[in-house]
Amino acid sequence: MSDAVYKGGNAPRAAAARRDIGIKKRYAAEQRFRMYGVAAIAVGLFFLAALLWSVVSNGYTAFWQTSINLDVTFAESVIDPNGERATDPNKLLTANYPKLATEALVAKLGVDPENRKLVREVGGLISNGVRTQLRDMVVSDPAIIGTTRNVWVLASGDVDSAVKGQVNLEVDESRRKVSDQQLTWIRTMEADGVLEQRFNTGLFTRGASSRPETAGMGVAIVGSLYMMMIVLLLALPIGVAASIYLEEFAPQNKLTDLIEVNINNLAAVPSIVFGLLGLAVFINFMHLPRSASLVGGLVLTLMTLPTIIIATRAALRAVPPSIRAAALGLGASRTQTVFHHVLPLAAPGILTGTIIGLAQALGETAPLLLIGMVAFVADYPTTPLDPATALPVQIYMWANEAERAFVERTSGAIMVLLLFLAVMNITAIILRRRVERRW
Template sequence: MTDTTASAAPGAVESPFKRDIGIKRRYASEKRFQAYGLIAIFLGLIFLLLLLWSVVSKGYTAFEQTSINLPITFSQDIIDPKGDRSDTALLMANYPKLATDAIVKVLGINPDDKTAVREAGQMISASSRTQLRDMVLSDPDIIGKTVSVWVLATDKVDTALKGQVDLSVDESRRKISDQQVQWMREMKADGAMKMRFNTGLFTNGASSRAESAGVGVAIIGSLYMMLIVLVLALPIGVAASIYLEEFAPKNRWADIIEVNINNLAAVPSIVFGLLGLAVFINFAGLPRSASLVGGLVLTLMTLPTIIIATRAALKAVPPSIRAAALGLGASKTQMVFHHVLPLAAPGILTGTIIGLAQALGETAPLLLIGMVAFVVGYPASPLDPATALPVQIYMWANEAERAFVERTSGAIIILLAFLAVMNITAIILRRRFERRW
């Protein structure tokens, strides 16, 4: 029997028609693959833009804060009735009454109308007490004078002025009354109330009042931790990488160490938090909520990233550089530190900055070591209680007040700005010093 299966005979020439169909199919397949890639990039950009829009649209208003310009009369009868300028009298004076008297005068309210006076005073932030007290303590001669002072409005006035409160609903369903809304509009029209740049967002510490809450302490705490990570992780990571790549014998133990380093880079950050809690706090007795403990935990988490990046940078240096150095009589140590390491420096710097950026955005390990403390004052040293930017964002996100929503998004914008600067710096350094072989 003959085989009836159609098969091309040896040496047969493929028809031009079939060859054209194969080429068209190949081109169509390539175009589909390119289209899939473009669709993937487009979807990624869409999701990124949606994320940025959701953050920016809610957080850009946090960079402005409603303030009221009041002619504060620093009455001696209220501040220092005895006239002895004692520290106790200056510290314990009824400064909110000074602000309330000033706004009553601005609005033309009858001082005998207690309800109106109380509602007017509720438009001024309680932080005015600290502001006026500090003015008197820094210059006691201000007592008896009238000074124009910008004080913060309360969060309910701020959100209402920014249009974040539906004023068309019944008065009983909102925190700001119709009378306060009317006063707010009058002062805005007169220029006594307006939006000003919110410097307190960058300088103030934690506060239960949204209008006076800021990320100043969190920024200082994050800077302390990043400095600790840089001082510890960079030299340890680079030294370990140089030894493993250039000096360590290639045996089973070296393979085990390399596998474990790669595994540590994939360990969830919360595990490092548990390690820090057990070792640095429970065993070593270091203080909770301290930047030092946070920096040590983030150092452990960042080390694998720096080691992997540094080893990759060392491997990228051509073997001919090593051979030429050794051939000219350099020792192995001289070869590494005088020739290989300078050429690998751009990659090492890039990996270090990326590791620092990753550490800056970590929250879970810091929560476990107690960096969720309510810290008002700036930490004077890494041993003092502090918090960090991601933790501050987490704490504000759990607040019930509407005004903290914009504070949360505003802090996210600040954190993203820090991360963007660090990543852009890494890109610039890589392109500036990178050498192609």
């Protein structure tokens, strides 16, 4: 009797002991795996933070630009000494406007106008961009000749860097771009409130310039906008039509399998290859203009199509087959079924895919380099056929510039690009949330 009890009690206990070891191991494995996951995310977050920190810390100053407040006297003796402006309209365009600004600043700083060297140094404080600024004022309203106006003019890029503390003052004066005398003036003007940092609207409105203080990404933004529009207009309808056909109408055979494999492959083709294709087809064969946003848009369309097709097909496939059966069972034709039921249900998914495709296209640089969009374009493109640049290409070009002031502009432009991308991706996420709520 006691034997039987002993045996009966022992066997399960032994088994329980074995099970215990297994459970401990499993918990340990699970714990380990969780830690790997947390570590992976931590590393990712660290690099993201490092990237954002480097971009933002370098770039936030780009949104502020040093300006100088001047009382500019539009002296007729400088602008039009011989009184020819009534007969020669070019007179107002070619006048020596920087001299007006320099004179105004010379007066403000109380420098001897006869001291050529000092006057030249005063002139060095002001950006050469003042020429266009004052010229535009005079051309738009010639009546201001002879009057004095209070104007904010841009300081030169070197002064801007000095004000932002980006110039190493330890370096010997002769090897510095800003002299000690200029620094003294800057400090006085700052104390007087004559020189201050103002919001840099020019960064968003101006085109390319070799002077950092007058360089902006306006042309690049417009170029990117044109290209996004072209991609949207072409890639969305073509991609959606192709997906609907492949998903809802095409028979399942070798040919459609081949097409499917090719579409998936195209999505993985390096973008520079699309650039070469665009160069060969659109520019060399079809003779479309170089550097035009039309060509850029076409190339990006080719690049975005696979993304949109894959996303759209996934969205169509996600619509339950029971919906199609319901419509077909009621006597709707296939086309009616697709357009009345399947497509509306897939629309948020399609839009998500499209936005992600557009975001990808917006950040694409390599193919644009090949079709000549790395160009110095100072004027706004009025049509997609005019030369333009794109945001990422602008970043690439600024990154190649030597001046210190371009470093902050490069990072500033990256911030603007990242902002656009973030907005687009957030829109996509919101749309995706909405589709998940449907059924």
